[in-house]
Amino acid sequence: MKRWLGAALAAAAGAAGGCSDAYLFDPAAGLRGMQDRAIRVQGRFCTEATGNLSRPIKLLFAMDTSQSMSATDPDGTRAKALVDLLDALPDSPEIYVGVMLFAGDVTWVTSGGVSGFQSVQSLTPQARNQLAATILSYAYAGGNGGANRDTTDFVKPLSEIFATISADVSKSHQAAVSSGDPELSRYQVIFLSDGHPREGNERDEEIYERCRSLRALRSDAGDVVLNTVHVFNPTQPVPTYCDSDPATPCQQEIIEADARRLRNMADLGGGEFRSFRDGEPINYLSLRLGGIKRAFLVKDIQVFNLNSGPNSLVTEPDSDGDRLSDPAELGLGTDPTRRDTDTDGFSDGVEKYFRDRGGPFNPVWIANGSSLDRGCPADLKGKDLDRDGLLDCDELLLGASNTRFDSDGDGIPDLMEWIGKLQASAPDYEDDPDRDGITNANEIRMHTDPLLGEDSLLTDRAYRYRVEALPVTESTGRFCYEFTVDNVLLVPTLDIGEGEGVNHLMMTVVQAGGDDLNAAPLYRVARFTARYPIGGIKDPPDGVVPLVPDDFIAP
Numbered sequence: 001m002k003r004w005l006g007a008a009l010a011a012a013a014g015a016a017g018g019c020s021d022a023y024l025f026d027p028a029a030g031l032r033g034m035q036d037r038a039i040r041v042q043g044r045f046c047t048e049a050t051g052n053l054s055r056p057i058k059l060l061f062a063m064d065t066s067q068s069m070s071a072t073d074p075d076g077t078r079a080k081a082l083v084d085l086l087d088a089l090p091d092s093p094e095i096y097v098g099v100m101l102f103a104g105d106v107t108w109v110t111s112g113g114v115s116g117f118q119s120v121q122s123l124t125p126q127a128r129n130q131l132a133a134t135i136l137s138y139a140y141a142g143g144n145g146g147a148n149r150d151t152t153d154f155v156k157p158l159s160e161i162f163a164t165i166s167a168d169v170s171k172s173h174q175a176a177v178s179s180g181d182p183e184l185s186r187y188q189v190i191f192l193s194d195g196h197p198r199e200g201n202e203r204d205e206e207i208y209e210r211c212r213s214l215r216a217l218r219s220d221a222g223d224v225v226l227n228t229v230h231v232f233n234p235t236q237p238v239p240t241y242c243d244s245d246p247a248t249p250c251q252q253e254i255i256e257a258d259a260r261r262l263r264n265m266a267d268l269g270g271g272e273f274r275s276f277r278d279g280e281p282i283n284y285l286s287l288r289l290g291g292i293k294r295a296f297l298v299k300d301i302q303v304f305n306l307n308s309g310p311n312s313l314v315t316e317p318d319s320d321g322d323r324l325s326d327p328a329e330l331g332l333g334t335d336p337t338r339r340d341t342d343t344d345g346f347s348d349g350v351e352k353y354f355r356d357r358g359g360p361f362n363p364v365w366i367a368n369g370s371s372l373d374r375g376c377p378a379d380l381k382g383k384d385l386d387r388d389g390l391l392d393c394d395e396l397l398l399g400a401s402n403t404r405f406d407s408d409g410d411g412i413p414d415l416m417e418w419i420g421k422l423q424a425s426a427p428d429y430e431d432d433p434d435r436d437g438i439t440n441a442n443e444i445r446m447h448t449d450p451l452l453g454e455d456s457l458l459t460d461r462a463y464r465y466r467v468e469a470l471p472v473t474e475s476t477g478r479f480c481y482e483f484t485v486d487n488v489l490l491v492p493t494l495d496i497g498e499g500e501g502v503n504h505l506m507m508t509v510v511q512a513g514g515d516d517l518n519a520a521p522l523y524r525v526a527r528f529t530a531r532y533p534i535g536g537i538k539d540p541p542d543g544v545v546p547l548v549p550d551d552f553i554a555p
Contacts, residue, residue, distance in 0.1 A: 036537075036538060037314065037489055037490045037491070037532045037538055038486070038487050038488065038489055038490070038543060039488050039489075039490060039530050039538065039540070039543045039544070039545055040484060040485065040486050040488070040543055040544050040545070041303050041483075041484075041485040041488055041505075041507060041545045041547065042482075042483060042484040042485070042544060042545070042546060042547070043482070043483065043546050043547035043548055043551075044470075044480060044481065044482050044483070044547075044548060044549055045301075045480070045481055045483065045509050045524070045526075045547070045549055045552050046478045046479065046480040046481075046549045047296040047297065047298060047478050047479045047480075047509075047511055048296045048478065048511060048522065049476035049477055049478050056094045056095070056096060056185040056186070057094060057095050057096070057185070057186050057188065058095075058096040058097075058098070058117045058165075058168065058185050058186070058187045058188070059089075059095070059096070059097045059098070059187075059188050059189075059190065060097075060098045060099075060100070060117070060161060060164065060165070060187065060188070060189045060190070061082055061097070061098070061099045061100070061189075061190050061192070062100050062101075062102055062157050062161060062189065062190070062191045062192065063078060063079065063082060063099070063100070063101050063102070063135070063138075063192045063193075064078075064102060064103070064152065064192055064193035064194065064231075065101045065102065065103050065107075065138040066102075066103040066104070066151060066152040067103070067151075068152060068194055068196055069193075069194060069231075072194040072231065072232050073194065073231050073232070076136060077231070078192050078229070078231040079135050079136050079138070080136070082099075082135060082192070083132040083135055083136065086128070086131070086132070087128070087132075089120050090120075091120060091121055092120065092121065093119060093121045095119070095120045095121075096117035096118060096119050096120065096185075097110060097117065097118060097120055098110050098111065098115070098116060098117045098118065098164065099131070099135065100115075100157060100160065100161075101135075101138050102152075102153065102156065102157035102160075103151060103152060103153070104151035104152070104153050104156075104198075105153075105156070106156055106157050106160045107138075109131060109134045109135060110131065115160065115163070115164045115167075116164060116167075116168065117164075117168060151198045152193070152196060152197045152198050153197065153198060154193075154197040154207045154210075155197075155206055155207060155210060157191075158191075158207065158210035158211065158214065159210060161189055161214060162210065162213055162214050162217070165187050165189075165214070165217055165221075165224060166217060168185070168187075169185070169217060169220050169221050172184070172185055172221075173220070184221055184222035185221055185222055186221065186222040186223040186224075186225075187217075187221060187222075187223065187224045187225065188225050188227065188271075189214070189224075189225065189226045189227060189269070189271070190227050190228075190229060191226060191227065191228045191229065191262070191265065192228075192229045192231055193228075193229075193230070193231065193262065194230065194231055194232055194258060195230050195257075195258030195259055195261050195262045196254070196258045197261075204261060204264075207261070207265065208264060208265065208268055211226055211264075211265045211268035211269045212268050214226055214269055215268060215269050215270050218270070223270075224270075225269060225270050225271040226265060226266060226268070226269020226270065226271045227266055227269070227271035227272045227273070227274075228262040228263070228265045228266040228269075228271070228272075228273050228274075229262070229273075229274045229275075230258065230259045230262045230263075230273070230274070230275040232255060232259075232275075259275055262275075263275075296478075296479070296511045296512065296522065297479070297511065297512060298479070298481065298509060298510070298511055299411060299510045299511065299512050299521065300411050300441070300445070300508075300509075300510040301445075301465065301467065301483060301485075301507065301508065301509050301510070302412070302413075302416065302444060302445050302507065302508045302510070303445075303447075303463060303465075303485045303488055303505065303506075303507045304416050304419070304420075304444070304447065304505065304506055304507075304508075305447065305488065305489070305490070305491070305503055305504075305505050306318075306321045306389065306415065306419065306503075306504045306505065306506065307319060307321055307491055307493050307502075307503045307504055308447070308489065308490075308491045308503070309323070309325060309419060309449075310419075310420055310421065310443070310447060310448055310449035310450070310452075311447070311448055311449050311452075311457060311461050312447055312461050312489035312491065313325075313491075314489075314491055314492065315327070316328075316491070317491035317492055317493045317494075318336075318419075318491075318493075319336050319337055319493040319494040319496055320335075320336060320337055320338055320339045320348075320496060321339060321389070321419075321504065322339045322340075322347040322348045322349035322350075323347075323349030323350075323353075323418060323419050324336075324348050324349045324352060326493075326494060329348065332348075332352065332363065332364070333364045334348045334363050334364055335348075336494055337494050337495070337496045338496075339391075340382075340391070341363055341364060342362070342363060342364060344375055344376060345375065345376020345377075345380065345381040345382065345391065345393040346361065346363075346376055346391070346393050346394060346397065347390075347391055347394050348363040349418075350391075350394045350397055350398065351363035354397060376391075376392075376393035377393070380392040380393050380396070380402070381393065383402075384402075385402050385403055386401070386402055386403050386404055386405050386414075386555065387405070387555050388404075388405045388406075388413055388414045388415050388555060389413075389414075389415035389506075390402075390414050390415050390418060390424075394418075395407070395414065395424070398414075398418065398424055398425060399424070399425035400414050400424040400425050405523055405555040406521060406523065407424050407425055408423070408424065408425055408426055408427045409427065409521060410427035410428070410429040410441075411429060411441065411510045411521050412429055412440075412441065412444055413508055413523070413525075413555075416444055416508075417444075420440075420443065420444045420447075420450065421449065421450055421451055422440055422444070422450060428440055429441040431450075432450075433450060433451055434449070434450060434451050434452055434453040435453065436453035438450075445463065445465065446458070446462035446463050446464075447461070447462065447463050447488075447489075448461065448462055461487075461489065462487065463485055463486070463487055463488055464485065464486040464487050465483070465484075465485050466483065466484045466485075466486075467481055467482070467483045468481060468482045468483075469481055470482060480549070485507075488505070490503045490530055490531070490532035490538060491503060491532060492532055492533060492534040493532075498529075499531070499533075500531075500533040500534065500536075501531040501532045501533030501534065501536065501538075501539075502529055502530075502531055503529060503530050503531065503532060504527070504529055505527070505528055505529065505530065505545075506525055506526065506527045506528070507525070507526045507528075507547065507552075508523055508524070508525050509523070509524045509525075509552055510522075510523060511523070511524070523554070523555050524552035524553060524554065525552065525553060525554075525555050526547050526551040526552045526553075528545055528547070528551070530545060
């Protein structure tokens with residue numbers, strides 16, 4: 001994702017203070033368009049504390065200690081880099097590690113020598129030193145070889161990894177049932193080897209099948225990823241020539257084949273491949289280890305009125321928030337105060353959208369009950385599992401996920417994309433379908449129509465943002481900002497049980513870890529209301545809605 005609010009946000013980690021005017025047009029001219037239905041949203045928000053994780057991260061390191069490694073990595077550089085990585089992990093109760101060493105057999109050196117994961121926070125300084133010493137003792141030429149060090153078995157450690165993660169996933173599910181709060185752990189496997197399993201007894205397809213099975217476990221977890229590292233650091237240079245006998249493969253060909261094997265394993269495991277060869281420094285920190293965040297940065301903020309379509313026309317309120325304006329619903333025969341008039345599980349706006357495209361939907365209940373709608377599954381009807389504001393059955397029709405606040409991970413929540421006329425199932429934030437020079441992402445932020453070039457309307461109807469990074473004073477690693485969002489326009493809604501004129505708004509803060517800006521965004525959301533009754537006075541009368549950091553919570 002390439003969108004940023006401005007220099008103040010992009011350089012937050014080093015800023016003592018600065019500001020970014022993200023008006024995208026003349027702010028002075030915009031004052032002419034301020035109306036009595038306009039409000040200002042202002043306040044402060046802070047990023048997540050350094051190392052705070054939304055769910056457990058479990059790292060499993062599988063390091064080759066077979067006899068061949070004494071030639072391909074005699075100085076144990078892979079082990080030294082592994083020890084450095086373990087030392088660099090944040091001291092968080094949400095990070096777990098497991099370390100296994102393999103050759104002909106598998107040896108666990110964490111969790112008391114048995115399979116499983118151990119919390120990083122539970123490792124005392126003495127335990128860390130002992131773990132490092134054990135890892136290093138296996139990794140250099142002449143060190144502790146363990147059982148069957150003269151062979152290399154890939155299938156056995158991959159099977160052990162599968163069994164370990166599978167058991168841990170089952171254990172997590174049992175705990176979730178008891179607590180009612182599922183914690184879907186993310187698993188990252190780092191497989192370190194020179195890539196040369198023993199001859200004859202293992203076919204590559206058998207190895208690859210283990211990788212596929214391991215990756216398939218992600219359906220029951222937050223994620224399961226297999227990363228591979230090709231380590232080749234011999235003290236003697238490898239000959240570049242090949243044997244004259246065509247039946248004898250040359251050493252270079254073997255090395256390339258071993259690297260390809262590890263690359264294929266990573267591809268099948270959904271992870272990354274790294275090759276450290278011929279003295280190149282080994283650094284596992286270059287791997288994207290599933291969200292171990294050392295600092296969070298803000299990528300975007302958005303304020304959105306859920307009862308108002310793009311351009312915020314005062315004549316077209318959407319009282320029930322179904323993407324059909326009240327006048328449109330009256331013409332259609334649906335109820336503008338009920339999102340799902342015919343109570344079939346699909347909102348009126350979604351049904352009309354698909355009916356207009358030839359689908360068998362009718363948002364109006366038919367008196368004899370012979371509706372053409374195929375109906376919403378009973379276990380999803382009326383639910384919003386991911387709390388993004390879209391009904392679960394609507395998300396199924398739209399191709400979005402009913403378990404993800406932002407299905408396509410593009411930094412725009414699903415409900416904003418639906419009301420804003422974008423695709424919740426495909427990252428289209430950088431597109432510009434109306435060719436007005438404003439990307440979809442900025443159209444959403446300004447609450448303008450991405451399908452209609454409306455340059456002349458920007459002054460009157462576009463939201464205007466100002467964000468300032470505050471001096472860094474917290475020891476938690478959080479970065480705080482002050483913001484002002486002007487010209488947020490209210491619309492005169494009907495009474496849906498809360499009184500006339502109630503507008504539902506939300507502000508989202510989109511964050512990413514500083515070490516992986518392309519990872520799935522982390523959201524914090526503030527939901528609030530303001531009023532603009534027909535013929536009345538807006539509330540709050542001064543037009544200012546204040547927000548504080550505690551107002552921003554997980555979706």
